[in-house]
Amino acid sequence: MRPPAMVMAAFDASGVIAWHGAGEPRLDGAPVTRETVFRIASMTKSFLAATALALAESGTLDLSAGIDRYLPGVRFLHRGVEQRVTVADLLANRSGMPEDNAWADRQLGASIDYIASLFAEGIELAVAPGVRFQYSNLGMSLVGRVIESIVGRPIEEEIRARFLDPLGLSHTRFAREDYPAGTDIAHGFRSFDEGATFVPEPFIGEGALAAIGGLFSTVDDIARWGWFLASAFTDSPLKPELLSARGRIEMQRAHTPIPVPQPTAHRDLQSLGYGLGLIASYDRALGPIVDHSGGLPGFSSNMRWHTDSGIGIVAFGNSDACRAETLAVAAHAEVMAAAAVPPLTVRPWPLALEAGELLDDLLRDGGALTEAARVTSANFFADAPDEIRRRRVAALLAEVGDPTTPMPFATRIIGASDAAHLRWRIDCERGALVCDIRLIGLNEPLVQSLTVAIADDAGRAPRTGEPGLQVLSAVVLDGASIS
Known part of the structure; x- marks a missing residue:
């Protein structure tokens, strides 16, 4: 099912090398363009993880420390026993906190006080820490709170200062209000009849969970971000003063195994795992791939790249009824085949x-x-x-x-x-x-x-x-x- 508007771009070290768009971002007759701004949702987590790694490299954040070192009073329980959960556990989605997408999607604008109150009497873990992959938005949001406790300012400001501004990602921002008047911003839509009709989905505000899903961006900005990360595997990593190649590689290697899905026409994975704010896989035909999707009511997104060549895809859509990941996987396989790129x-x-x-x-x-x-x-x-x-x-x-x-x-x-x-x-x-x-x-x-x-x-x-x-x-x- 196609969303009201979608845009897709292929990129390499030079930036966007081809793009395609279709539809209307607001269903008002105006066509989507390469500059249309979409909400990228959980792709924000890669910026959060990069910020945590940068602080770790400076010696101000210990990823192996228990979360309570930075956030006293935060407690985790499993079968009635208090558990030690580290910052790295949260970043790698192995904390034991259960999957919470449906709940967290509607909590993006919640207040810091409300989210903090949820931890006051202890969070119940579904499994012991370090045992199994479970995608926890709430857990990763704690990393944002940890960073704020260290740097003394909102995580949104820290991400902007550390990465958005230095990399020239001028179209990537945390709030619609931060864009100039007249900016082409896609609105979100939902469908309950397989795309026959779409209804507007109000924007979810930016609050305590913004660090794990609040960013808006364009395909060009995310292509540049993808190359910044992928360039860690080259002899000349882009802007190593922002985050070392080693730190970026840590983000892009599997820390927590994920069950491998069944093969499809465009994807046949040999291995799959969650890294730090990114997903690392090995495709039998394409080789090592890094990606992350984003999804909120009204929006779907995916970014992916082949770490050996840096060739990647960015895909945005303004309806969560259409999975941008499916489109991006197919497009990436076709681009790699057309360019005759070897797996390694x-x-x-x-x-x-x-x-x-x-x-x-x-x-x-x-x-x-x-x-x-x-x-x-x-x-x-x-x-x-x-x-x-x-x-x-x-x-x-x-x-x-x-x-x-x-x-x-x-x-x-x-x-x-x-x-x-x-x-x-x-x-x-x-x-x-x-x-x-x-x-x-x-x-x-x-x-x-x-x-x-x-x-x-x-x-x-x-x-x-x-x-x-x-x-x-x-x-x-x-x-x-x-x-």
């Missing part, structure tokens, strides 16, 4: 390439692998003596035939799972062999293992299959990518 790009250690080529020569020529002793670790020949390895390779060659005239080694590299691994192919008369080496990361890396197997029909993996090695990356050699 790996730069192998120089010795992995050197050792791979040396072992390749010896395997093809039938030479003694002991000639590669200088690049192998002490266990290499103890685990499998040279004569045993050569006998096993000879048995494989008896099935696939002798190696043919080789193409250059670099062109036969299949991929790698990380810098300490390399896989390549040896073409033979009636098939091919697939070779894998794994290195130990000493001061001078050395090859600790070598496996040789008959290749499958595609010539890219062992015929018998190996769990965990089915998705291999593009390998970069001297700036050029090969697959």
Whole structure:
């Protein structure tokens, strides 16, 4: 079901590279534009988490501390026993507080005094802290209160000073009243008849829970925010003085496992977990993905990016009856496929390439692998003596035939799972062999293992299959990518 208005944008390091919009943000005849402001709801949590990480880096906030260090009197109970809940537990949605979306959506404008009163006699936890993922808006709002207790000003002001202003996110604000008169702000709508009709949804005010869902923004601003976070995985992270690359990576790695959903036409997840204000997943086709959705009565949003390339999608809609996440997932998969982006790009250690080529020569020529002793670790020949390895390779060659005239080694590299691994192919008369080496990361890396197997029909993996090695990356050699 399509909302009254939606806008979607693809982005990379340069900003928005393509966008599309449709509909009317207020159902008043005016079309949606790239500059239309939408409420982004829970995507606000990434700004909250980044602020907490920045304070942790400055030494003013201890994420491992119990929440009561900063907010005396806040108590958590599980089966009648008081529990210690840390700031990190709240940020990673593993505090034990139950899922509260339906309730919290209507509490965004609640007063600080009211929310504080809820904790006066203790909050009952559904499970013990640290045991299970449960999405708690109320719990994460406490992080905002912690930050306010440290910095002495509202969390909205702290987020603006630390990130919105320095990153030039001038169209990202916490209140409609903060925008100039005439700003194109989308109104929220709801539908109770599958989109046949829409009814206006009043804006929920900005109050004690604004830090977990109050922001308004545009696709360009969120694209810039997404790249700021994604750039942590590059050699030149954007504005490291705001938050280190390490801090941003902490936000974007899984801290609390989430059950993996069933595959869809555009998404097939191998792993899924909540990070700190963001969700981290590994898609079997696309590779590592970070995202977060937002939803309030009248609004739906999603931002996502591929951490290896930084290519991402921002999607906004002004009805919660339409899930922006579904649109963003499909659009992201299509953009990644059109750009032929590999799941991962790996730069192998120089010795992995050197050792791979040396072992390749010896395997093809039938030479003694002991000639590669200088690049192998002490266990290499103890685990499998040279004569045993050569006998096993000879048995494989008896099935696939002798190696043919080789193409250059670099062109036969299949991929790698990380810098300490390399896989390549040896073409033979009636098939091919697939070779894998794994290195130990000493001061001078050395090859600790070598496996040789008959290749499958595609010539890219062992015929018998190996769990965990089915998705291999593009390998970069001297700036050029090969697959």
